[in-house]
Amino acid sequence: MITLNLVTSNKNKVREFQQILGDSVKLNHIFVEYPEMRSDDPEEIARLAAKQLADKLKMKVIVEDSGMFIKALNGFPGTCSAYAHKRIGLKGIIRLMKGVRDREARYMSAVGYCEPGKKSVSFLGVEKGKIALKIMGKNGFGHDPIFIPEDSQRTYGEMENSEEKKQFRRRAVLKLLDYLKK
Amino acid sequence: MITLNLVTSNKNKVREFQQILGDSVKLNHIFVEYPEMRSDDPEEIARLAAKQLADKLKMKVIVEDSGMFIKALNGFPGTCSAYAHKRIGLKGIIRLMKGVRDREARYMSAVGYCEPGKKSVSFLGVEKGKIALKIMGKNGFGHDPIFIPEDSQRTYGEMENSEEKKQFRRRAVLKLLDYLKK
Numbered sequence: 001m002i003t004l005n006l007v008t009s010n011k012n013k014v015r016e017f018q019q020i021l022g023d024s025v026k027l028n029h030i031f032v033e034y035p036e037m038r039s040d041d042p043e044e045i046a047r048l049a050a051k052q053l054a055d056k057l058k059m060k061v062i063v064e065d066s067g068m069f070i071k072a073l074n075g076f077p078g079t080c081s082a083y084a085h086k087r088i089g090l091k092g093i094i095r096l097m098k099g100v101r102d103r104e105a106r107y108m109s110a111v112g113y114c115e116p117g118k119k120s121v122s123f124l125g126v127e128k129g130k131i132a133l134k135i136m137g138k139n140g141f142g143h144d145p146i147f148i149p150e151d152s153q154r155t156y157g158e159m160e161n162s163e164e165k166k167q168f169r170r171r172a173v174l175k176l177l178d179y180l181k182k
Numbered sequence: 183m184i185t186l187n188l189v190t191s192n193k194n195k196v197r198e199f200q201q202i203l204g205d206s207v208k209l210n211h212i213f214v215e216y217p218e219m220r221s222d223d224p225e226e227i228a229r230l231a232a233k234q235l236a237d238k239l240k241m242k243v244i245v246e247d248s249g250m251f252i253k254a255l256n257g258f259p260g261t262c263s264a265y266a267h268k269r270i271g272l273k274g275i276i277r278l279m280k281g282v283r284d285r286e287a288r289y290m291s292a293v294g295y296c297e298p299g300k301k302s303v304s305f306l307g308v309e310k311g312k313i314a315l316k317i318m319g320k321n322g323f324g325h326d327p328i329f330i331p332e333d334s335q336r337t338y339g340e341m342e343n344s345e346e347k348k349q350f351r352r353r354a355v356l357k358l359l360d361y362l363k364k
Contacts, residue, residue: 035219035220035221035230036219036220037217037218037219037220038217038218038219038220038227038265039217040265045220047270048217055282062330073269073270073274074268074269074270075269076269076270076274077266077270079265080262080265080266083220083222083260083261083262084258084259084262084266086256087255087256087258087260088255088256088258088278089259092258092278095277095278095280096270096274096277098277155359
């Protein structure tokens with residue numbers, strides 16, 4: 001059985017990883033805050049964090065960096081999603097998108113994996129969608145109540161936790177599992 | 183004569199440092215992009231960058247991290263100022279502040295200094311001001327055309343380069359010079 005040590009201070013993330021992995025993988029939660037780099041590239045952020053944590057904690061680790069990239073805002077809030085969300089909230093994004101016709105957005109998850117003393121690797125999961133006209137639903141966390149995934153009429157905030165939800169995270173995690181099984 | 187090695191990829195910053203320092207200090211520009219950390223605290227970002235660069239380049243270095251912190255937006259764009267500016271621009275900030283009465287903001291400059299193998303130090307310069315109702319002027323860079331410093335009616339974008347301008351940067355740099363002279 002594969003064991004994964006997920007380093008994060010975000011309990012919602014742990015819950016979502018658990019749901020994706022099911023019973024096939026043993027998931028250890030390591031609740032540690034760690035320094036992250038500023039970058040335009042979520043994979044670069046995830047790789048560097050995984051490398052530093054693996055060497056420091058002396059264990060195999062995974063980390064995840066995710067964000068919502070809005071086309072009409074040139075990718076904002078992107079890798080600053082958590083920082084921006086804490087400050088301008090969902091209302092800030094809705095305000096920036098008021099009257100904007102092109103609502104296209106992508107949610108991205110970059111999972112970084114590293115073994116102590118080794119080079120880190122990363123896996124990207126992407127999901128297309130659009131920005132809702134208003135805040136809808138209360139499920140999930142972060143930008144969930146304003147992101148409508150492709151082929152849906154509802155935001156992530158309106159959906160119950162399920163296998164269909166958060167494909168971007170699932171895609172990145174499944175790529176990692178494929179890598180680990182090889 | 184004091185020599186300072188300023189590491190930055192921002193030519194505007196070099197010009198402003200040169201103006202603050204005048205002829206009393208020899209300023210070397212080192213145009214290098216370097217990894218920065220994600221943090222709420224500009225001083226932490228500056229200290230870590232200075233430490234890494236001093237050890238890597240094997241010379242005394244200074245770096246600067248600056249940003250505009252808007253009270254009504256809980257400090258946004260703050261340490262994400264450059265990232266946000268590149269994506270949502272001045273118009274984005276004006277839009278987020280539309281109809282907001284409390285226009286208070288602060289510009290902050292954190293200068294980090296480090297000698298190879300030593301601990302890094304940082305110096306903070308703060309300047310109060312307010313967010314303009316619209317974009318005014320074209321001078322300077324970054325958020326200059328929407329920031330009106332305290333006791334002024336004009337934005338930084340409307341002011342010529344002068345000793346009065348950019349007190350936040352001057353304050354941080356003068357603290358550093360005081361430290362170096364001791």
